[in-house]
Amino acid sequence: MLFRGARLIDPASNHRDRTDVLVEDEEVGGVGPGLSSARAEVIDCDGLVLAPGLVDLHAHLREPGFEHKETVESGSRAAAAGGFTAVCAMPNTDPVADNAAVVIEVRNLADKAGLCDVHPAGAITRGLQGETLTDIAEMAEHGVRLFTDDHNCVQSSRVMRLALEYAKAFEVVIAQHAQDASLSEGWQMHEGYYSSLLGLTGAPGEAESIVVARDLALARLTAGRLHVTHVSAADSVRLLRDGRERGIRVSADVTPHHLALTDGDLIGYDTSLRVNPPLRTSEDRDALRAALADGTLDAVATDHAPHAPEEKEQEFDQSPPGTIGLETALAVVLTELVGPGLIELPAAIERLSLGPARILGLDDQGGPVAPGRPANLVVFDPSTEWTVGDRPFQSQARNSAFTGRRLRGCVLHTMLRGRFTVKEGQPTR
Ligand SMILES: [Zn+2]
Ligand SMILES: [Zn+2]
Structure with missing residues (x-):
């Protein structure tokens, strides 16, 4: 060819x-x-x-357990259609990927589909309950590189500390969906002008940044590798920038929808814009764009979150949060960031391929495009x-x-x- x-x-x-x-x-x-x-x-x-195949750090392929939303095969096909050659699959399946058997099952399904490399993430805690650590050593032995309780932020500082200590021992990454449970209870969207206007319950950006601050402190304490996924708030960006300057081992990603959209877009109560973490203000969005350009944010990750039509067709506060993203990620970045000159094309490609490949430790992805x-x-x-x-x-x-x-x-x-x-x-x- x-x-x-x-x-x-x-x-x-x-x-x-x-x-x-x-x-x-x-x-x-x-x-x-x-x-x-x-x-x-x-x-x-x-x-x-022509570029290296794209790599996604954060996709929900839903199988096993939620095949009415997506399967490993249909998710892999969506990934390929979006230009991805590797994705990291989130562990909130049923059963949860909190042991090697589920990890192996997902990998086998992906091999059978043959459309995209799938690297299952392992859960940090059993059943994503936030209490007891999973057998990180065993899953690491089976090649799992990234551990997360995505969706369920690890609330306990003690459990997070232990997880980061294991991360150090086994050279794996602990990825956090940073969200303080008590500050975000019952949330429907970002707390601010538009939540008042629309009469919806809001969660402030501080629900995220408070956890980012704590986790940076724990990463520093343990020297374990922390990854903050789908950063959404300007304050989190400031903390990450400061943490990097202090030499803390931290990386972070941002979604295309947080780079492109704001809470003001929710004005029509469109449930497809209900995402977790919520879309925030234009100042937050601008901070995310600048941080992606200057490298404070290492990667664009989709948080591809498929749901069945009847689930999303409910009232705004009843519909499950999430948007699909694998087939639009590249075009959103090209349209919203590269087009207006907010980031150069090579840097954008880096954040979609080499950057995430490095975080996952994949040496067969992200280039270089070179003989052999x-x-x-x-x-x-x-x-x-x-x-x-x-x-x-x-x-x-x-x-x-x-x-x-x-x-x-x-x-x-x-x-x-x-x-x-x-x-x-x-x-x-
Ligand atoms: Zn999440
Ligand atoms: Zn997610």
């Missing part, structure tokens, strides 16, 4: 020019202008961008415009916060170890 004349954006090698990329079997065979191969199928990439490396690639058209929802989602779910919005940027080909998972915009299986 010869990708001819693509603009190669490869953060690991600092490449950002037009070139040819040859793929032989599972690997990149060559990179350079004017490549040729008698046997190769040539794919004209004039005007297109696994051919995990995405090719996209940066200028095509489309309306979200006009073509069917590959995800089983349809609860997208971006439905009806015009986005710029369209994935054409996704390649996993030299094999197309998406070709000409269509999944290959």
Whole structure:
């Protein structure tokens, strides 16, 4: 396979020019202008961008237990359609991924689907109950790199301290959904002008930043690796920046919806915009954008959260929080951040591929796109415009916060170890 004349954006090698990329079997065979191969199928990439396959640190694939929302196969297909070659699957399944057996089951389902590498995250505590640590050592032995009770923030400082001590011992990452339970009880949206206007119960940004401050203190105490997922508040960004400057081992991600939308968008009570953590103010959103550009936030992660239509069609306060995101992440970043010049394209690609690959410790993902490396690639058209929802989602779910919005940027080909998972915009299986 010869990708001819693509603009190669490869953060690991600092490449950002037009070139040819040859793929032989599972690997990149060559990179350079004017490549040729008698046997190769040539794919004209004039005007297109070629980059390392995208990596998502945070996706809910729902299987086992919630197959009416999504399966590993449909979630993998959505991931491939969005340009992803690896995703980290959240453990709040039924049964919970709090032991090696469930981790192995999810991995087997992903291997069978063959559309995207799936790296299951393990739970920090048994049953996500926040009390007793799981067997982190056993899951780490089975290759689990990231542990989280996502959705259920670990409230106990003692349990969080222990988890970070294990993280240090086994070189794994503890990812926190930072949310103080008592400050956010009964929340429906961000607390502020719009929650008063809409008559909905709010949770302040401090519900997040208080936990971020505590966890940074515990990461410093233990030297364990902390990751703060889906950062939403400007105060959390300030704390993370300060923590990094003090040498604390911390990384963080932000979702496309928190980068693009605000609490003011909830004015129509649209349940697809009810997400956890909630959309916050435009000042918060602007702080997140700046932090992604300056590297305080390492990664864009989707928090892809599929729900069945009847679940989201309830009253605002009854509908479960979450938006799907795998198929729109790249286009949202291109449209909302790269387009207006808030972040350079190579930096945006870095936050979607190499940055998250490093956090997960994946050395086969995120580039460099170089001879001998696994051919995990995405090719996209940066200028095509489309309306979200006009073509069917590959995800089983349809609860997208971006439905009806015009986005710029369209994935054409996704390649996993030299094999197309998406070709000409269509999944290959
Ligand atoms: Zn979460
Ligand atoms: Zn989540």
